[in-house]
Amino acid sequence: xxAIQVRGLRxxxxxxxxxxxxxxDIRHGEVFALLGPNGAGKTTTVEILEGHRxxxxxxxxxxxxxxxxASRSWRGRIGIVLQxxxxxxxxTVRESVRHYAGYYADPAPVDDVIEQVGLSAKAGARxxxxxxxxxxxxxxxxxxxxxxxxxxxxxxxxxxxxxARRQFWELIRNLARTGTTILLTTHYLDEAxxxxxxxxxxxxxxxxxxxxxxxxxxxxTAKATVSWTTPDGPRSTxxxxxxxxxxxxxxxxxxxxxxxxxxxxxxxxxxxxxxxT
Amino acid sequence: MTTATLPSxxxxxxxxxxxELRQFFRQKDQVIFTFTFPAFILILLGSIFDxxxxxxxxxxxxxxxxxxxxxxxSTSFVNLGTGVALDREDGTLKRLRGxxxxxxSYFVGKIxxxxxxxxxxxxxxxxxxxxxxxxxLPTEAGRWFTFAWVFVLAVISCALLGIAxxxxxxxxxxxxxxxxxxxxxxxxxxxxxIPVGDLPDWMLQLGSLxxxxxxxxxxxxxxxxxxxxxxxxxxxWEHGTTALMLGAWCVIGLVLCLATFRxxxxxx
Numbered sequence: 001x002x003a004i005q006v007r008g009l010r011x012x013x014x015x016x017x018x019x020x021x022x023x024x025d026i027r028h029g030e031v032f033a034l035l036g037p038n039g040a041g042k043t044t045t046v047e048i049l050e051g052h053r054x055x056x057x058x059x060x061x062x063x064x065x066x067x068x069x070a071s072r073s074w075r076g077r078i079g080i081v082l083q084x085x086x087x088x089x090x091x092t093v094r095e096s097v098r099h100y101a102g103y104y105a106d107p108a109p110v111d112d113v114i115e116q117v118g119l120s121a122k123a124g125a126r127x128x129x130x131x132x133x134x135x136x137x138x139x140x141x142x143x144x145x146x147x148x149x150x151x152x153x154x155x156x157x158x159x160x161x162x163x164a165r166r167q168f169w170e171l172i173r174n175l176a177r178t179g180t181t182i183l184l185t186t187h188y189l190d191e192a193x194x195x196x197x198x199x200x201x202x203x204x205x206x207x208x209x210x211x212x213x214x215x216x217x218x219x220x221t222a223k224a225t226v227s228w229t230t231p232d233g234p235r236s237t238x239x240x241x242x243x244x245x246x247x248x249x250x251x252x253x254x255x256x257x258x259x260x261x262x263x264x265x266x267x268x269x270x271x272x273x274x275x276x277t
Numbered sequence: 278m279t280t281a282t283l284p285s286x287x288x289x290x291x292x293x294x295x296x297e298l299r300q301f302f303r304q305k306d307q308v309i310f311t312f313t314f315p316a317f318i319l320i321l322l323g324s325i326f327d328x329x330x331x332x333x334x335x336x337x338x339x340x341x342x343x344x345x346x347x348x349x350x351s352t353s354f355v356n357l358g359t360g361v362a363l364d365r366e367d368g369t370l371k372r373l374r375g376x377x378x379x380x381x382s383y384f385v386g387k388i389x390x391x392x393x394x395x396x397x398x399x400x401x402x403x404x405x406x407x408x409x410x411x412x413x414l415p416t417e418a419g420r421w422f423t424f425a426w427v428f429v430l431a432v433i434s435c436a437l438l439g440i441a442x443x444x445x446x447x448x449x450x451x452x453x454x455x456x457x458x459x460x461x462x463x464x465x466x467x468x469x470x471i472p473v474g475d476l477p478d479w480m481l482q483l484g485s486l487x488x489x490x491x492x493x494x495x496x497x498x499x500x501x502x503x504x505x506x507x508x509x510x511x512x513x514w515e516h517g518t519t520a521l522m523l524g525a526w527c528v529i530g531l532v533l534c535l536a537t538f539r540x541x542x543x544x545x
Binding site: 050052072075076079080082085087090091100103104106142146 | 281288292372376379
């Protein structure tokens with residue numbers, strides 16, 4: 001049984017299809033990234049899975065339940081990490097987490113969760129005094145306080161500086177290690193590559209590719225580019241057999257500035273969503 | 278698999294009430310504008326209009342009774358009109374929607390907030406009236422009974438109307454104007470700022486369609502002697518009409534709430 005199973009999902013706004021026949025299978029314990037440009041249908045898809053939006057057609061099962069008719073106990077088994085919330089500004093971090101713990105049947109210990117998201121030093125601080133990155137950590141704490149089996153993360157690191165992003169990724173990895181299923185949407189390719197076991201690319205309301213970050217869009221089987229520098233200038237060759245090529249070239253001695261590259265996830269992604277590189 | 282059960286709607290609702298109160302009283306601008314604003318106005322108006330009616334009752338005493346009516350409209354209607362719009366804008370409602378919190382608990386929390394803030398508002402305004410204008414507490418049980426039902430009906434009807442009007446506002450910022458405008462206008466038209474005797478007929482009739490007029494009149498019947506009845510438009514306290522009007526607004530408010538309440542700012 002998958003954690004999330006979607007078949008033929010459709011949703012239109014004023015006759016414009018936002019989601020146009022999406023199929024998804026997300027396994028228990030998996031970190032799954034939904035990648036796509038703005039307006040591709042990511043948020044609509046996720047909001048349908050969260051039970052926040054209705055759908056026009058298709059079958060959806062999230063933890064074995066149709067989110068369109070979900071009960072309180074189902075809500076207690078999922079966690080939603082919001083993207084842009086600025087609520088509870090006047091409460092302290094601990095008050096806020098403790099209050100949300102009160103909604104669940106069997107919440108995690110409040111101080112443990114605050115520690116887990118790295119906010120122990122800020123536990124007594126008002127939420128309005130937190131930085132952007134700290135604020136998103138609190139959002140994670142509120143999303144996981146009920147010990148969810150499945151967590152939705154919608155573009156969690158938008159607007160983060162590089163250091164805050166790395167720290168946030170570590171937090172998500174730790175969450176994944178506990179066996180929690182995570183559905184992440186992002187338009188950062190490095191984020192999908194760093195966190196996800198599997199990736200699906202959504203464009204124009206459809207899934208255009210699915211796979212591991214390493215194999216997406218045929219990356220792992222694509223020709224490699226071998227580049228090096230000779231006294232006459234830089235050279236570059238596209239080849240299916242880079243090892244043999246290098247073996248042959250290196251008979252003449254050390255090669256200057258030797259690199260072997262395959263298409264990056266970004267190349268594969270831009271190719272998939274129909275942009276030219 | 279855990280067999281633990283989810284907390285009850287009432288328990289979660291009371292917990293929300295505690296959180297609502299903490300947030301309300303920590304927000305200085307909210308406290309100043311919805312909570313102490315009526316007290317400032319009372320001090321100003323009571324000091325400016327320093328006359329006494331032939332019955333020996335001062336204008337300040339009349340203002341105190343009327344302002345108690347207006348004050349609880351502020352702590353219910355204005356408070357929820359802006360507060361619920363803010364909850365919608367800042368993500369509170371969206372976040373709550375994603376938890377196992379029963380939706381009813383959110384409204385229980387708002388009821389607790391409005392009840393506590395309204396009682397505190399009455400105490401504050403009465404204290405100002407007692408210190409500055411010699412207003413005293415009623416001694417007859419009948420007057421306390423009137424106080425109780427006017428308070429309950431006024432707070433419920435205005436709280437429901439506040440929640441409804443928050444759905445009309447497009448954003449939290451516009452909610453401030455959308456709630457303050459009818460509130461301030463009705464304060465003038467309902468005989469709160471200006472005694473009913475000085476108002477043009479059409480204005481008083483228009484004001485009589487809305488709850489503030491009846492709340493203010495109801496509290497005048499609690500705090501002023503019956504000899505002051507003659508100052509009212511009808512020459513009596515009109516308890517029957519007051520109960521009917523406030524009760525009707527409770528029903529209208531509930532219908533409007535059910536028709537307009539949204540969990541988020543966007544449609545769909």
